[in-house]
Amino acid sequence: MNLLEINDVYGGYGGGDILKGVSLNMEARDIVVIVGPNGAGKSTLMKSAFGLVSIRSGLVRFDGSDITRLRPDKIVRRGISYVPQEKNVFPTLSVEENLQIGGYILKENLKKRIEAIYAMFPRLAERRRQAAGSMSGGERQMVAMGRALMLDPKLLLLDEPTAGLSPAYIDQTFDSVKQINDNGVGILMVEQNAKQALAIASRGYVLTNGQNRHEDTGAGLLANREVAEMFLGG
């Protein structure tokens, strides 16, 4: 069974449609990367799986049930967590408080879950009392992912996690993504660094103008000449 199924979705943010009949499927434990030119609707497609897009027609199913018109705070309880591109931490809260808020709806095991996040990102354990807003871009990305992982989601949505990071932090972020996936979490992400992202992806989608253009394995898209010329710099 598919973990996430987006079927022929039309929608946007209240104005005209940004998504014009786009579809996407992913299985549990997949890493799926959405690439495409600016304005293709990549982030919008991802947000349509989190109740952040007003969907005019089409269907979004997660884990077997229809979530097309659910609110984000309901979807998060079903096992999808979302890391926005910007403003993805609580800047004046400490690292540990960011994680506690991420786990707000957990009834129990909050401490155990925080320790699990620290085990995944030892750097965060060292900085647990530091305000998230005072950390470097790469560390802040760890806090953002850690917060989203507090609910032990089945699917993690990442919106351009390496945007604005220095090359060393970009590598580190992709390593974190792989590591999170190794722990059994499906990943759906939008990425500008298409080459590096497709290299770790099990599937990739190329979007143009709100519609599917190509769909293949990550390696397949990397080998596709048209895709290479369009987005990967030749």
Next chain:
Amino acid sequence: MATDLLQLLYYGLVYGAIVALGAIGVSLIFGILRFANFSHGDLMTTGSYVALALVGWLGWPLWAAVAPAAIATGVIAIVLDRLFYRHLRRTAPVILLIASFGSGLILRSIVQIIFGPDNHVYRTGISIPFRWQGLVITPDSLWVLGGAIVMVILVHLFLSHTRMGKSMRAMSDNMDLALVSGIPAERVVMWTWIIGGILAAIGGILLSMDTKLHPTVGYHELLPIFAAAIVGGIGRPYGAILGAFIISLAMQYSTLIISPAYMPAVAFTIMLVVLIIRPSGLFKGTL
């Protein structure tokens, strides 16, 4: 001269502590509900008059009236939210601001209808100040300072150690992220009014101990309170505390150079300068 400076420092701390109690509430309400609550001064007035009713009509000692008056004011704040603000959540902030101006007018008028337009005091008689190192200190001012410090510590513990307090800071920090984390916005809003109302009431009672009760006692403190919240970085409760002492000390020390009649102008000037130079305030608020 040195004694004068110390005396002004003492006045500044006492008044700053009162302003802080109002400014924390204004700052939290702005951070979470995204509007400037112009009825906050009138919530202070309401709290001080509820305490007056318990003291004057039922003969309670003032210390026993503080907690019930504070809680009653918190409840009144929630009722105002249910009656007015809740229906306006999705409208422009200026509409909420005008609504708060209106609800402040309602509170002020009700106080005046019930208690009349004249001044009141919690108890009559002269409280004899004592002198310490040349400083004039009234027993009431010590209670004011002590009470305010206890409240600030309690607020700090609430914000830093409880789940609801952290949720309030999280919502003030990043509303969208708080919502996608599953934080129940309406419950946080309710708690924000309770805390804001309690602090306003205690601030109002302490203010009325320091001066007199009057239907506009809190309304007149709006300017220093907003100045404190803005200087500290609106939406940042710890900034509001710091801002309150900066504003209060500046107001007190200004009397060395200019007439005390200009004290509100000093608060206003500092607020304007901060808004021009660094609108996010000392603690990088959400404005």
